[in-house]
Amino acid sequence: MAAEYLGIVELGGLYKNGVVQNRPTKPWRIDSEPVSGVGVGDIPDFNTLADMTKWTIGNTPGNAAQRLKWHKIKDGSKTLLICDRVILANVSWDDLNGQSLVTGKTITIDGQQYLCRLLTGGSNNRNGDYYAGGSPSANEWDRFITREEAISGLPVPTSTDLDTTLNTTDQSSTHNQAWNWFGMYSWVQETYTGNSSYRALRGSNSARYWYYHYVTGRSISVGWRPVLEVLNTAPSVTLTSPTDNQTLSEGNQYKIEGSAADTDNGNVVTVKYKINNGTTRAIASGVSNGSTPISFAKSLTFSNKRLRDGSTDIVGADLAEGVDHTLTVWAEDDQGGKSAEVTRKFRVIWNRPPSISGANEDLGTIMEPPSKTYSVTDPEGNPFTITEKIDGKVIRSFEGVPGRKETVTIPHDLWIRLDLDTPHSLTVEATDSKGLTSTRTFTFTRKETHIEFMLDFDNPDVEAHFTLDGMPKRVLVTLERYLPPGSSIEFVRVCNNAMDQSPTWEDMTAAVLAGRGHLFQNQQKTAESWRINIWVRIAKGTATERVRLDGFGGAFD
Structure with a gap:
């Protein structure tokens, strides 16, 4: 199957002891001009920190000027990312091999795993001519960079790119602008067949140029052009819910829904989420068949200032009002791949009383x-x-x-x-x-000018005592009272049909004052039973002291 060119990719950055470096803009030798007028190269110098463990390719930086550029090529079952320039000068083949960067070391960039290695470039020149390319000819440098294999989209070197004269035309050519071979050798994998102490180099003098250098030799005109083999395709995640900038109030549902995809058949994919910087939690997992998305759904509830999954407090703290909170969702596979994170902002309103x-x-x-x-x-x-x-x-x-x-x-x-x-x-x-x-x-x-009361029939004892089967005929009422000068009993009224809708009230004020009983005049009722009620009203009048009614007594028959 013919190789397929998939374009330029910006990915990762070169880090020196954890500090990202600028991508070289003059990617040629760093001691002098390869040809007059182009200036001295600006490739990072390994000798400034001669420890290959301190030089790494890491996650993609935010600054575009620090991102590495790669030509992406599908080569049969492999996907290759070939760096478009040398990114580290003055590094020996042995320095690279000591970190397994010649034939391959697994690294992770942005959650995706790659095998980082060198291109193959041939173990000798071709037909005794250093400008004729590498031998055997099926090496990656000649297939892809020199484009001896017809691959649509990759630039074809012109005769000036391939001749024995290095000049500014070479530097500005379309082919060199794509591959940056001008004035800088790239280490490749092979051992020189003429001397096992030497390793093969490509480029610098022309696009097809093949040469060699001592395995431990560090040179300002020789450097590291990495190749990445995609080992495992990172999963991707699509979030259909929630929408961005939701506002949650008491009892609202916060639905996390979407799907994850992984083109690697058989990978176990787990969708995860977190709120702010809280605990990472799983939403769903499944085994990818390489094509069918894995759906996921989780419904959280905002309650009492917190987000909950059932009884589980997701964050473990109150979510503040008036500030943005962040939901982060991503997918991971069991091969170390991780998707880009998808975020949604939301705010909360604490439940307020009516x-x-x-x-x-x-x-x-x-x-x-x-x-x-x-x-x-x-x-x-x-x-x-x-x-x-x-x-x-x-x-x-x-x-x-x-x-x-x-x-x-x-x-x-x-x-x-x-x-x-x-x-x-x-x-x-x-x-x-x-x-x-x-x-x-x-x-x-x-404040009252009168004391007024009736019997409380909500009290079961009162109700039972004053509710009768037979008709009451007489009643005696005594008041335990203190009436200071100026106050008086305004009236005392009684009835024997208190259960009726309109009881018949009879005045017995004089009888109370005289300490005598009262003979009921009423002999009719409409309710089922007879019931006695007493209605007393005492006027404070001009009294300056407090009027007291401490209770009452009496009898009836």
């Missing part, structure tokens, strides 16, 4: 039950429940409607039981479906 209109208020001293209008909304649109209370006792509780006007007041039976001259709190509580509550409070002190 908002009750108005403000807390002190109503002062009042004599009538207060009535306050309000409305409730929920910032996140969550359902909410409204509960109205007096001194912590529920008046009513109901499902709220956003923005609807509501009125809180105190029913008469609760109002008359409130202590006088004592602070009280009328509250409205709104609780959303996530459990957050806000409260509006109205404080007041109840």
Whole structure:
């Protein structure tokens, strides 16, 4: 199968002791001009740090001027990346071989594994002519760089690129601009057949030139042109959800969905993700068949300031409001390959309690039950429940409607039981479906010119004692009271048909003051049973002391 040219690739960078180097812009000998007028070369010099373990090809730098350039060629089952220039001068063949960089060392660039090696270039010249190319002729230098194999897309050297004269025409030629052989030898793999202490070189004097150099020799005109063999194709990942710049509020789902692909049949592919710099977690894994994408889906929930996968806290900390958070998703295979990372930004809004209109208020001293209008909304649109209370006792509780006007007041039976001259709190509580509550409070002190009470039939003992099968005929009421000067009993009323919708009240004020019983005049009821109720009202009048009603007694038959 004929080789196929796939174009130029920018990949990786040359690192010296961890510091990325600029890609040479004058990739020829670094001691003098190869020909007048082109200037001295600027290839990094190995002798500045003569330790090949400190010179590495690593991840692709952000600065374009530091990225290495490669010609990508599909050669049968292999994919080759041939560097377009020498990237390190003054390095010997032995220096390279000591790090297995002649016949191949596995390296990783951007998560992708490659076999880093030298080109083959022939073990001798061809037919005794150094300008005729390498022998055997099926070497990679002559196949690809000299383009003795017809490969569409690769430049063909002209006669001036191949002649015995090195000049500026060679330097500026299309072929040299693609391969940068001008004025710089490239080490190749082979041992010179004429002397095992020497290794083959290519280029420098012409595009096809073959020569040799001592295996341990370091020269300013000889250098390292690496070749990368793609060992394992890194997987790729496509993220269809979430969209970028989402905003999450309480209870929202954050869906991570997409697919991963790996062209290497049989590779185990695992899709992973993390939030910010949190723990890396797996979403899904599968075995690639080389063509069918592996789908993945994960649904996270934002709850109580955190992202959760079921009961698992993904980040382990509250996600701050008002700042960008980052989801990162990528795929890895079991051969060391890693896809590019795909990121999505998002923000969060912590769940907030419902908002009750108005403000807390002190109503002062009042004599009538207060009535306050309000409305409730929920910032996140969550359902909410409204509960109205007096001194912590529920008046009513109901499902709220956003923005609807509501009125809180105190029913008469609760109002008359409130202590006088004592602070009280009328509250409205709104609780959303996530459990957050806000409260509006109205404080007041109840003041009365009268004491008024009836029997409390919510009390089972009272209800049982005063509910009768037979008709009550008489009743005696005694009041345990203190009435300072200026106060008076305004009335005492009784009925024997308290269960009726409209009881028949009878006045027995005079009887109470005289300490006598009262004979009921009513003999009718509409309810099932008879029941006695007592209604007492005491007027404070002009009294300056406190009026007290400590209790009552009596009898009936």
